[in-house]
Amino acid sequence: MNLPQPVAIASHCIHSSTRPAYVHLKVADLENQLIFYQNVLQLGLNWREGRNAGLGVAGRDLVRLTQISGGKRYRGVTGLYHFAILFPNRHELARAIARLFKAEWPNAPTDHVMTKTTYLADPEGNEIELYCESPEDGIFLFDEYGGFRAQWADGRPSNGREPLDLDALFSHLRPGDRIDVPAPPETRLGHFHLYVSSLAETRHFYHELLGFDDMGVGRGFRMGMVSAGGYHHHIGYNTWQGEGAPPPPPDALGLDYIAFTLPHPQAWEDFLARVGAAEIPFNQVDEGIMLVDPSQNAILFMPPETT
Helix, strand or coil: CCCCCCCECCCCCCCCCCEEEEEEEEECCHHHHHHHHHHHCCCEEEEEECCEEEEEECCEEEEEEEECCCCECCCCCCEEEEEEEECCCHHHHHHHHHHHHHCCCCCEEEECCCEEEEEEECCCCCEEEEEEECHHHEEEEECCCCCEEEEECCCCEECCCEECCHHHHHCCCCCCCCCCCCCCCCCEEEEEEEECCCHHHHHHHHHHHCCCEEEEEECCCCEEEEECCCCCCCEEEECCCCCCCCCCCCCECEEEEEEEECCCHHHHHHHHHHHHHCCCCCEECCCCEEEECCCCCEEEEECCCCC
């Protein structure tokens, strides 16, 4: 089994078990969004306080929502391209996609070779990826020409964006399988993909300052990827909204911030030391520290749970 290798490993790595925790979205209609996330994606409602709510699995939030007044959607700005929910296997992804088809929810099943996925949007246009890992099928990466490509395990080339073979995927469903069941407890946030204003500045911030592995930059494709521990990507970033794209105004619907969790107290202390040494500005908040990247995308880093 071939796995992608980091293009560069930071001199002071963020801990390899650092993981995405949840995404926080600003929404116009909380009630309608809750219906979608509970009924279509089958996430559980973990809590609700006024105009705020958290949904996820096994009591862990994967999505947090805050309703704002007078919010608008803006084009040509930085922010969230999509967030990706990772299912533990093809069986559970098949169940999730079957649920989308039963609900007649538009989605785009896609084979990235190394992952099986589908893309959809929630009722307010926030883009979502649902996927599972399939590294036994092959690999995807950026090539020497700055493009994105994939290769099947038998050597066949791929553009990495082939239609997903739904018959093969649905063969993992067993007779009597229900699709109206909660997402399994192993489900988690797999990665985030951000619109940014500069590939170089973004790589410098996440790789050289914060210590994520550089998993490659495809300048021809106008996209890059970073991760903790050599995963294919925990953060994807692109300039598809244009080089120098401005941040969204405060009344923008969509991304509020993305959140990561450090795995243990020493990893947290090491990360704080790294942030201090790099002189990265941050705000102390109840859950951890809040940073902003060069494109003004906000990132919350949290210590491990102590309970």
